[in-house]
Amino acid sequence: MGNDELILLNYWPSMFGARVRIALEEKGLDYEYIEEDLPDKSPLLLQMNPVHKKIPVLIHNGKPVCESNIIVQYIDEVWHDKAPLLPSDPYQKAQARFWADYIDKKLYDSGRKITFHKNKEEAEEGKKEVLEILKVLEGALGEKPYFVGENFGYVDISLIGFYMWFHAYETCANFSIEAECPKLMAWAKRCLERKTVSKSLGDPKTVYEIVLKFRKRLGLD
Amino acid sequence: MGNDELILLNYWPSMFGARVRIALEEKGLDYEYIEEDLPDKSPLLLQMNPVHKKIPVLIHNGKPVCESNIIVQYIDEVWHDKAPLLPSDPYQKAQARFWADYIDKKLYDSGRKITFHKNKEEAEEGKKEVLEILKVLEGALGEKPYFVGENFGYVDISLIGFYMWFHAYETCANFSIEAECPKLMAWAKRCLERKTVSKSLGDPKTVYEIVLKFRKRLGLD
Numbered sequence: 287m288g289n290d291e292l293i294l295l296n297y298w299p300s301m302f303g304a305r306v307r308i309a310l311e312e313k314g315l316d317y318e319y320i321e322e323d324l325p326d327k328s329p330l331l332l333q334m335n336p337v338h339k340k341i342p343v344l345i346h347n348g349k350p351v352c353e354s355n356i357i358v359q360y361i362d363e364v365w366h367d368k369a370p371l372l373p374s375d376p377y378q379k380a381q382a383r384f385w386a387d388y389i390d391k392k393l394y395d396s397g398r399k400i401t402f403h404k405n406k407e408e409a410e411e412g413k414k415e416v417l418e419i420l421k422v423l424e425g426a427l428g429e430k431p432y433f434v435g436e437n438f439g440y441v442d443i444s445l446i447g448f449y450m451w452f453h454a455y456e457t458c459a460n461f462s463i464e465a466e467c468p469k470l471m472a473w474a475k476r477c478l479e480r481k482t483v484s485k486s487l488g489d490p491k492t493v494y495e496i497v498l499k500f501r502k503r504l505g506l507d
Numbered sequence: 508m509g510n511d512e513l514i515l516l517n518y519w520p521s522m523f524g525a526r527v528r529i530a531l532e533e534k535g536l537d538y539e540y541i542e543e544d545l546p547d548k549s550p551l552l553l554q555m556n557p558v559h560k561k562i563p564v565l566i567h568n569g570k571p572v573c574e575s576n577i578i579v580q581y582i583d584e585v586w587h588d589k590a591p592l593l594p595s596d597p598y599q600k601a602q603a604r605f606w607a608d609y610i611d612k613k614l615y616d617s618g619r620k621i622t623f624h625k626n627k628e629e630a631e632e633g634k635k636e637v638l639e640i641l642k643v644l645e646g647a648l649g650e651k652p653y654f655v656g657e658n659f660g661y662v663d664i665s666l667i668g669f670y671m672w673f674h675a676y677e678t679c680a681n682f683s684i685e686a687e688c689p690k691l692m693a694w695a696k697r698c699l700e701r702k703t704v705s706k707s708l709g710d711p712k713t714v715y716e717i718v719l720k721f722r723k724r725l726g727l728d
Binding site: 351357363377379 | 558567572573574578580584597598601609
């Protein structure tokens with residue numbers, strides 16, 4: 287499939303966009319990267335994702351695929367002969383989908399309570415929720431190197447993009463994820479040793495600066 | 508796979524549980540049905556779904572699978588030789604997942620604003636949202652008999668369980684889905700002609716009575 291045209295519409299601090307970048311890197315695919323200016327979305331983004339109007343969007347030979355976990359599964363199914371991301375066993379696959387779904391349903395909203403808190407109570411609530419979620423995930427990881435089986439894959443990809451935001455969570459709500467979830471942080475560092483991951487994630491300190499900028503713009507600080 | 512033991516933990520008015528029942532029926536699988544008493548969840552449910560503590564759970568040879576859309580995909584992958592529910596083409600599959608995900612992210616919460624509204628404004632807001640969502644879905648259906656391609660499948664299964672709740676939505680917020688979305692209602696009736704669907708859905712009038720009972724219990728009426 288050497289003649290495939292792949293375009294990724296993204297915004298670099300997005301934990302969701304990072305999933306797609308990592309999946310593309312794992313498969314060794316070349317793609318054109320287009321950075322979106324989020325308050326001022328491009329006509330291409332609005333045309334390619336008219337329902338949600340959100341990044342990331344992967345455009346494959348002119349046809350859009352939306353929603354990060356769906357894009358990662360799509361990439362895995364189209365380029366199935368290299369670096370499998372989901373396990374082939376249906377039960378393991380269901381477990382992988384369960385944890386990716388858990389991350390999607392829980393972590394983003396609780397994280398936002400921290401970064402965009404209106405008062406101390408909300409930041410505290412967000413911190414409590416984020417730690418609860420991360421501890422459940424740490425329990426699911428157990429003593430394994432990666433979430434499902436021995437190999438880096440779908441659940442790892444779903445979660446590791448949030449690493450960009452950990453520093454902002456910790457600084458905004460004054461806590462240490464490493465102190466509370468040492469095994470999960472060891473997992474994150476293991477993931478970051480992969481070039482496919484490290485080159486796909488932006489700098490956590492710059493993410494925090496962006497949070498501060500947004501908080502000012504929204505009148506929260 | 509004639510020796511499989513399948514147990515479904517469910518609560519019959521659940522639109523999510525209906526998905527699993529329909530998928531099992533489409534595949535022609537026998538299963539033991541256990542009705543959960545929702546305010547008083549069984550130890551088996553808490554043991555099988557310790558993370559979310561929610562129905563539906565499918566227990567296959569003693570091993571639990573949770574989250575309805577994940578269960579439906581699991582059923583489709585294990586019993587792949589009969590009545591395919593997801594398309595085999597990766598792009599069509601991504602589209603099917605996109606719409607099932609859209610339904611999950613949008614419809615339930617907006618529907619709850621109607622059925623469990625605290626005041627008229629909230630019911631109106633819920634009605635507006637539900638109609639917007641259903642119109643987007645009607646647009647995605649277009650002139651096709653089913654959501655993805657010519658055959659009844661994953662997206663149809665994801666949405667049709669909500670039919671049980673349409674009467675409650677309409678009665679609580681005083682509107683007609685048929686008047687606003689005639690093509691979508693024609694689709695619903697097409698689905699209901701399938702035995703696999705009609706035998707899996709409970710009576711919409713009884714669902715409405717349950718809503719009224721819950722509203723009283725919560726002090727909303």
